[in-house]
Amino acid sequence: MHELLLKNIKDVYRNIANAAMKAGRDPHDITLIAVTKTVEPDLIVKAVEIGLRVFGENRMQEAQKKITSNELKGISEKITWHMIGHLQKNKVKPAVELFDVIQSADSLELAGEINRHAEKAGKIQRVLIQVKLSDEESKHGISREKIIELLGAMKKMENLKVMGLMTIPPYFVDAQMARPYFRELRELRDKAEEVGFHLPELSMGMSNDFGVAIEEGATMVRVGTAIFGERSHR
Ligand SMILES: *Cc1c(COP(=O)(O)O)cnc(C)c1O
Numbered sequence: 001m002h003e004l005l006l007k008n009i010k011d012v013y014r015n016i017a018n019a020a021m022k023a024g025r026d027p028h029d030i031t032l033i034a035v036t037k038t039v040e041p042d043l044i045v046k047a048v049e050i051g052l053r054v055f056g057e058n059r060m061q062e063a064q065k066k067i068t069s070n071e072l073k074g075i076s077e078k079i080t081w082h083m084i085g086h087l088q089k090n091k092v093k094p095a096v097e098l099f100d101v102i103q104s105a106d107s108l109e110l111a112g113e114i115n116r117h118a119e120k121a122g123k124i125q126r127v128l129i130q131v132k133l134s135d136e137e138s139k140h141g142i143s144r145e146k147i148i149e150l151l152g153a154m155k156k157m158e159n160l161k162v163m164g165l166m167t168i169p170p171y172f173v174d175a176q177m178a179r180p181y182f183r184e185l186r187e188l189r190d191k192a193e194e195v196g197f198h199l200p201e202l203s204m205g206m207s208n209d210f211g212v213a214i215e216e217g218a219t220m221v222r223v224g225t226a227i228f229g230e231r232s233h234r
Contacts, residue, residue: 002043002046002050004229005043005046005047005050005227005228006050008226008227008228008229009047009050009051009052009227011226012032012210012223012226012227013032015210015211016030016032016210016211016214016221018211019210019211019212019214019215020214022215023214023215025214029219030214030218030219030220030221031054031219031220031221032052032054032221032223033054033055033056033082033084033203033220033221033222033223034047034052034054034055034056034223034224034227034228035055035056035057035058035084035206035222035223035224035227035228036055036056036057036066036224036228037056037057037058037059037062037085037224037231038062038231038232039224039228041066041069041071041072042071043228044066044071044072045071045072045075047227047228048075048078048079052227053078053079053080054079054080054082055079055080055081055082056081056082056083056084056103056222056224057081057082057083057084057085058083058084058085058086059085060083060085060087060088060091060094060095063081063083063098063099064094064098067081067098068098080100080101081098081099081100081101082099082100082101082102082103082220082222083095083098083099083101083102083103083104084103084104084166084203084222085104086104086106086140087102087104087105087110089109089110089113092110092113092114092116092117093117095114095117096114096117096118096121096123096125097121100126101126101127101128101163102114102125102126102127102128103127103128103130103166103203104128104130104140104166105127105128105129105130105154105160105162106129106130106131106132106140106141106142107142107150108150108153111127111150111153111154111157111160112157114127114160115154115157115158115159115160116159118159118160119158119159123159124159124160124161125159125160125161126161126163127154127160127161127162127163128162128163128164128165128166128201128203129142129147129150129151129154129162129164129165129166130142130165130166130167130168131143131144131147131165131166131167131185131188132167133167133169133181133184133185134169134170134181136170139168139170141166141167141168144184144188147165147188147192148191148192148195148197151192151197151199155197162197162199163199163200163201164189164199164200164201164202164203164219165185165188165189165192165199165201165202165203166202166203166204166220167181167182167185167203167204168206169181169182169204169209171208172208172209173208175208175209175211175212176212178209178212178213179212179215179216181204182204182205182209182212182213182215182216182217182218183216185202185204185216186202186216186217189202189217200219201219201220202217202218202219202220203218203219203220203221203222204216204218204220204221205218205221205222205223206221206222206223206224206225207223207224207225207226207227208225210223210226
């Protein structure tokens with residue numbers, strides 16, 4: 001057993017439970033997605049042994065290598081993979097093959113491409129729509145004004161199942177500063193549900209701010225550093 005990893009995972013679950021109870025929510029309604037970018041397969045195997053089942057990767061090349069590695073191939077039936085990074089159109093085919101959920105659908109074009117490859121693969125691809133709520137150049141996502149239109153178009157795509165919305169707010173040292181972004185994503189979801197779309201999932205919150213995200217309604221939190229430690233920037 002990997003002692004530090006176990007301690008980190010326990011701490012994260014405790015913080016998820018605390019935030020949920022503070023908000024009057026059931027902690028079981030929140031899925032912990034362990035973000036494994038830059039994490040080697042042997043450590044991911046340890047995390048699976050401890051009990052984690054849902055993992056996120058943000059770059060196709062790295063994900064492809066890792067998911068098909070000998071260490072992880074053998075336990076693949078235990079694991080659910082989420083693509084949480086920007087997806088290029090020419091990487092949609094392997095993404096559909098490898099990922100249970102693609103959280104970064106952010107244009108009609110990309111959605112169409114995912115649907116096309118899902119149909120070829122004989123799969124219903126689960127996706128989230130990534131929404132861009134800040135004006136940072138570096139962030140991807142569809143603008144708030146275009147969500148309903150995109151949802152309408154995606155509803156006609158028979159091999160897609162849209163589960164909800166995802167966002168990445170700017171990084172703040174003070175997590176409370178991220179709250180308006182989380183709240184806005186929830187309100188956008190509520191508005192879409194009022195006009196007939198079913199969007200149960202809200203993917204928001206990372207190591208620094210997942211407690212605040214849960215208070216605002218997150219159903220999926222994407223946590224890397226708090227589980228696996230600081231990444232050495234490559
Ligand atoms: C890296 C990453 C995370 C996890 O970030 P941490 O701060 O390490 O928890 C979450 N979501 C996305 C999209 C990421 O790229």
